[in-house]
Amino acid sequence: MTNKPPPPSPWLIQPEDDPDPSASFVDYLRWMREPSSVVDNSSKKRDNDSKLQLLQIAENRANYVQHLTKLNQRTRQITQARKGYLLKVTCPWRIRVGGDRGPESILLPAFDSLGMPYIPASTLRGVARHAAWQGIKSRSRQKFQLRSDRTPDAAETAAMREADHRVMAYFGALDAQQPQDRMAKVIFLDAYPIPQPDTPSGGLALDMANSLWSWDGDTLEYNPNPNLFFSLKQPTFLIGILPRVQGEQGAKICKQVAKWLMAGLSAGIGSQVNSGYGRLVKSNQAVDQLSLPQEFLRIRFIVEGQGIHGIKRLGNPFQPYKRNRETGDWERNRQGQLKLNDYSEAEFRPIAFKSMVRYWFRAFSLGVLPVERVKTWEARLWGAIDPKNYGWVKVDAVETPEEREKDHEQVGIFRMAYSPAAPLNHHCAIAKLMENLCWLAFRLGGVGQGARRPYYERNSNPRIRGSCLILPGEDGFCLLPATLSLFQSAFQHRLHQFDQALAELTAEPIDRRSILSVTQVSADQWAEAVDADCQIWGVSGTNGKRKPYALEILHEYFHQLNGRNSDAARNLCGGSGNDGDTIPSPIWIADFERYQVVTVFGSTHDPRREYLRRLQRESQESFRLV
Template sequence: MNQAPKTATLLVDLLARQHETRSPHLFRRGTFTLVWRAKVGSTPFPNLETIISAAEPCGRFDWRSQRNADRFEYNRQPPENEKTEATPEYFGNLSDLANRNRYLKLNGYIPGSAIRGIVRSWALQRSDSRNDAIRLLGKQDSDSDKVTPGKIVFLDAWPQEPQPLSLDIVNPQQDFQVYHLPQGSTPQACNPQALYTLGNGSQPLKCMVAIRAIPDSTRSVEEIEHDLDTVWDWVKQALSLHGVGSRTASGYGAMNAPRPPQAKPVLPDPDPGYIRQRFVFDLYSQGCYGVDKDNRNNPELRPSHWRGWLRSWTLRFLLGVLPKEQAELALANLFGTIEPQAHKGCVRIKMHKGKIWGDRSDKSPYFYVWKGQLEVSAPPEVLTAIILPIMRVAVTLGGVGHGWRRPLHIFYMDNNRPAARGCCLTLKTRGSDSTKIGDELTLPLNTDWSQLYETWRTRAQAYFRNQGLRFEENPNRALDAEIFSPRRCAVYALLGPLTNPVNEGGSNWSLDNNQVTFQSAEDTRGDGVWLIYQDRYKRNPDVGGDAGRGSASCSWVSIRRVNVPHPTIEADCQEMVCLFLGGQGEQGFQRDRYRFLRDLEEMEDSNYLFGVHTCR
């Protein structure tokens, strides 16, 4: 493997020594920490200078040539219209790309142009730095093609040690989770999209970032040094706040700025017009997986899991008040999109790892534990009025990642072996004081769900009408999709398991060895899980779903355990059951969902909370 990254970092050192001798006021550098993967460049293929070093093979790399097919064991003949040039993501076979990745170890870096772009964008958003940003970082007049050159040079940022590019995936779930399209029914329905990243997401990566000023005989040394310090402050704040590369709104490219010993950390200025809210989360899960899905001993919790969770629930809400096309436009306004035209959203998500991360339970059937913090930022009218109410409903009715529609419980396989299924999520607000933890987002049992929904609807209507979107009463009535509205879903509380399956009290939980144990299998299921596993609903594509079989289908029912005592029966918790009814009415293929609804209503001690009901 070539030593290009080492050579590149040595080049930065050489430039630094030259400037220390000739003009020390013209150079700034620091070691930044990449805390999550960075997606740099615009293509997963290792064929552009923006993603590989100059010493690596660049230019077009034709995977279909016979020589390369032999080298990479790539014998499939793609159709003539398959894309081989730069694309936002690779929509082909993930295993093919994984096979190539084993043989072609490309060393990654962060292009200086990517750093300059995020710094310039950050500075232009601020009224107090906009003029300086144009003067120091340059400008191109689109009308006259006049170019004003900048006064600062941004160097490529290299890891301190050579880092091969890692294979990563984006697993789009919208069609499968919300619209219930079966796998393979559309070109990208629930098929992983592959891309290359710098970093593997498991360990922080130290990268050397450097800038230098262009000598200018018309200005004094003090003026040049002041400008350089100004831009270096922008670099530290922009990279700390936004990260670098693409998909930064999903947590990719998150970076920490350097700080001198015994100095306070560099705190980025808040975004103009943005507010941020942090949450503390505990997630117990059967496991979430990335590229290496066959390695069940290496689960991952990724920022994209959180973004997908919030994005999907937001779409469910929007489909209740906007026609499908306009609901997706509103979703793109909030979260961004890359197709058919790239659009930047206004909601950003960051995930911060805790001390307990992916630890496995000490007894079979195994499950995993993650504890950390989640940060969500958006304009105030978006975060407070639209996003936070959706988050409260989402965390009350389900979890995050694989198995989010079921509470954590023991499930017996066809061979009668027990396995952990589902997840258990708690999400609490965190105040400005890092030691102060607020209340859970889970809605109290006495919540007026109808009032909560109408308040959200009124505020969302005011926001999106300003963007020219048209609200309707019960739009998409014929759309067979998951829609959260009073006319398209039903929410009930049922008797939960006798005890909480995850016991964190007494000797069963220790921060020293991170032991977590299940209670007995019989006590892990409440009435909601018991009902969905009845023969008429289990593996029924129109109700319980069948995710583990050939043509996978998604469940129409989400069940979540809440640690609220039952009002009349001695039990520690209850199960919140949300049934999405689709759009075709009680007749036809949806009759099983309405049968499930009637069963919910007739369960002993069931508690109606929101939405459709038939016999009350």
């Protein structure tokens, strides 16, 4: 082991030799980004460490107050001088518009020629135009459908033509028949973030996407792959709309276009709008009181425990790795890789809820549908890159921190809505499917870090572990059944309703009595699916300890195994192996105080089968749910 300091990001190293004067800047960048000859876990980790260091330094040093202040002053002055319309909007969470790849292939948002983050005028025009076209088409279709001489297809075609014609009068079109309609009646200005004292960068902040699950043919693989990039966090933008027509008519046109623009912004712009990104609202509006466009489900919740975490941060970005305090050597993991001196930063992330509900949709569907059909409908409902699907369902969650009573709580509202891609004839089936899926998902585990374990406290560090989802409402969706037998009835009713909606949506026969086995189960192999090899139980018991009853039995058995067979212990509770691969726990436990709900994947083989035996043997009461 060496005391030589580990290298930081190659972008922060002063080269020993100056590049040749004839080399272009692009050549210089290519030299600095010379690809590794071996792509393995070690090189991937090194690249991710480098990205984190580079992005955190860039974020810490970003101070655009002077430039953004001038740019917003210019927007305000031009708009007022032309008697235009000013619109101030805020993003409750994050937004990522446009952009390109920068150093280390880091995804960046849109920057102007000065390097300032912004929303281009062309983007705003496109959003307003599309919202106008959709709104006019929808109203026109309803009007034409009332006429007896119009079939649904004819009404749709007529509505589209009318929308084209009316939108053209505001936004212009080169092929317009009327000369006055060939030029837009309004001009959009680029929109810049308004700098705040605590965000001199205009909201430019480190962000992370992590695709935990991916399909490899018919096999579902768990492979955490955190991808770091920049987005804008909770920015406020000033938007200017200028009239080309002077006087009262111009003001009227600007006001109508601003109304359409606001409708488009409230639905979300940029990337990942179905996952909570990109939604913009008026700055004076209470976000938790607003509805999503075409919203069909709203749930108030509390997350207790580890909560939802986003990115990791370095304690000191200029000294990214850990040193042993006694020896001074650089600390390394079991694979010999340098350990980052990092920590997790808590963040309320709507995308975590989408990942949770999507996970349970996949798990329940795999037991009753062929794998290919599950892949198709997962992509259709939730979106996918390959094959490209926009997704029929939008998921959002907003935090209401003023209601939080404890430091380890996150309080908010979870919402689902139809996306513009969702066919109208499937709306009812989608709503039924998602309502029952969410009821099941909220009763099977938590969300975010520690989602597979219930919340509990311990004396060692970290003190808080696990995650619990609490629904504080008193309606039929939120109210928890008082006894295990009532919970069993409610659970099976919701699962039956889910299956009915799935059958209606997919036009496939669904019969959970003829449940499938997704894979050949063994001690170290199982599928994360509610299939023939999965069991879900409701149990109750007391152990007089700080942990929930079912978790205490699991941990006791784990420690017995871990002392003599670490592989068997991993096959019970998950964990990291010597090869660096991480296995997620095959057991989920949700705690509701009076009883717990335990999901065991691959329950037909030990050590998971033995855990179920111990659980049932020591339970005061137990009911099999699936």
